[in-house]
Amino acid sequence: MDLVLLDKTNTLTDEQLNLVSTIIDFAAKQEVINLPENTEMSVTFVDDEEIHQINKEHRQKDRPTDVISFALEEDDLSGFEFDLEELGLPRNIGDLFISVDRTKEQAEEYDHSFDRELGFLTIHGFLHLNGYDHMTPEDEKEMFDLQRKILDAYGLER
Numbered sequence: 001m002d003l004v005l006l007d008k009t010n011t012l013t014d015e016q017l018n019l020v021s022t023i024i025d026f027a028a029k030q031e032v033i034n035l036p037e038n039t040e041m042s043v044t045f046v047d048d049e050e051i052h053q054i055n056k057e058h059r060q061k062d063r064p065t066d067v068i069s070f071a072l073e074e075d076d077l078s079g080f081e082f083d084l085e086e087l088g089l090p091r092n093i094g095d096l097f098i099s100v101d102r103t104k105e106q107a108e109e110y111d112h113s114f115d116r117e118l119g120f121l122t123i124h125g126f127l128h129l130n131g132y133d134h135m136t137p138e139d140e141k142e143m144f145d146l147q148r149k150i151l152d153a154y155g156l157e158r
Helices: 014-028 048-059 100-109 114-129 137-154
Strands: 002-007 039-046 067-071 091-099
Touching: 002 014, 014 039, 014 114, 014 137, 039 048, 039 114, 048 067, 048 091, 048 100, 067 114, 091 100, 091 114, 100 114, 114 137
Parallel strands: 002 039, 039 091
Antiparallel strands: 067 091
């Protein structure tokens, strides 16, 4: 996994950035995801003010949020004329933006560690980039069960 991490808040530790990197790598290797090694994505850590602007501009929601995902592969690529992996080209699945302010607030609200919330938001956004959603009760159950399974297997249980 070619992962670009950008901490625009300059508040995350090397250990926290490493957590994000390793949990994404761990999730990418899960049987239901199983991404090729040359997959690319980015995670940018921002404050509430910046994620508020992103949310307002791109989702027409005038408030801050915890994580926003911009998936580059919204459509089914099975009918593609060529295989990116076969051609040796990387597969870019998209970009995540995570609010460090919201991560802190939600960790306190849910009475768990900052790292647990950071891991949760990372996996939540990562699953969105891989086609999972929670628009229907069935989809929500599938996505949230998978989130919990990945977090527990990684060792970030509640």
